[in-house]
Amino acid sequence: MRYDELASIFPKLLQEILEELDVDAENLQEVRIRAGRPVLAMCRNREYRSRTAVSREQIQEILAYLSGYSLYAHEDEVRCGFLSLPGGHRVGIAGRTVLEDGKIRTITDLSSLNIRFAHEIRGCADKVLPHLRRDGELLHTLIASAPGHGKTTLLRDCIRQISDGYGGYPGMTVGVVDERSEIAGSFRGVPGNDVGMRTDVLDGCPKAEGMMMLIRSMAPRVVAVDEIGSREDMAALAMAMNCGCVLLATVHGSSMEELKGRQVLGDLIASGLFERYVFLEGTGRIRRVLGRTGEPAGTGGTGC
Numbered sequence: 687m688r689y690d691e692l693a694s695i696f697p698k699l700l701q702e703i704l705e706e707l708d709v710d711a712e713n714l715q716e717v718r719i720r721a722g723r724p725v726l727a728m729c730r731n732r733e734y735r736s737r738t739a740v741s742r743e744q745i746q747e748i749l750a751y752l753s754g755y756s757l758y759a760h761e762d763e764v765r766c767g768f769l770s771l772p773g774g775h776r777v778g779i780a781g782r783t784v785l786e787d788g789k790i791r792t793i794t795d796l797s798s799l800n801i802r803f804a805h806e807i808r809g810c811a812d813k814v815l816p817h818l819r820r821d822g823e824l825l826h827t828l829i830a831s832a833p834g835h836g837k838t839t840l841l842r843d844c845i846r847q848i849s850d851g852y853g854g855y856p857g858m859t860v861g862v863v864d865e866r867s868e869i870a871g872s873f874r875g876v877p878g879n880d881v882g883m884r885t886d887v888l889d890g891c892p893k894a895e896g897m898m899m900l901i902r903s904m905a906p907r908v909v910a911v912d913e914i915g916s917r918e919d920m921a922a923l924a925m926a927m928n929c930g931c932v933l934l935a936t937v938h939g940s941s942m943e944e945l946k947g948r949q950v951l952g953d954l955i956a957s958g959l960f961e962r963y964v965f966l967e968g969t970g971r972i973r974r975v976l977g978r979t980g981e982p983a984g985t986g987g988t989g990c
Contacts, residue, residue, distance in 0.1 A: 697751040707734040774804030774871020774878030811843035830939040831966035837936040849882020861906030863896035894918035910934040
């Protein structure tokens with residue numbers, strides 16, 4: 687985030703706290719604000735702590751400012767526990783949930799905010815993309831890592847390059863179902879992140895339903911989703927593949943053995959739906975790329 691962007695989004699209180707912490711605004715990863723506790727900022731994987739605590743009333747004021755004093759206009763997002771900001775940034779919300787007919791209607795008595803900053807790393811997919819084709823054809827791919835290790839960032843750059851075209855391959859139409867607004871970082875429907883010139887984004891829609899909507903309405907050649915896990919997701923992925931779409935998806939997991947040990951994912955792996963598995967370690971570092979049955983993947987040619 688640039689300093690001018692930070693100043694345009696953050697209230698004066700937060701700007702002063704970040705100035706006190708002396709953090710590099712352009713490399714901010716997240717800012718966690720909890721009632722009655724110091725503010726914690728993560729920058730370049732180092733944690734910074736403010737000297738003073740923030741009150742619950744100040745948290746309410748911060749969120750009101752971030753929403754443009756129109757929190758009611760963001761009811762659907764707040765109900766899901768977040769608020770989208772311009773530039774693809776996002777505010778996680780915690781507090782007391784208000785239920786109606788057994789479903790969450792809103793969140794009140796806010797106690798915590800987690801401001802997460804979108805970081806596009808253009809070119810971070812350069813090393814993995816050669817593994818994702820066979821005889822020139824793009825392969826169904828699942829990207830896996832522990833939380834916070836860059837799988838969404840890698841997926842975003844794969845989408846961008848596949849959409850725009852790269853390495854002599856022409857661009858392809860990509861449909862993104864961005865259930866939590868983290869891939870494209872859309873604000874009022876417009877992507878804040880560069881996801882490519884041939885990419886259509888369905889923002890804030892459940893993955894299973896969204897995949898079918900995009901296939902019917904936008905006819906993408908590639909469908910991309912983040913953090914699959916439910917049986918409904920798996921059924922929709924299989925249907926998308928049967929419609930001729932190439933699948934790109936992410937999942938939490940650090941090894942093939944871990945994925946196989948989960949009932950739903952184990953069934954998916956056994957079905958052979960995905961042809962490439964990309965495992966990350968650290969922050970965006972590629973640990974291994976495996977083929978359909980767990981063998982090391984080749985690059986580009988007839989390969990595995």
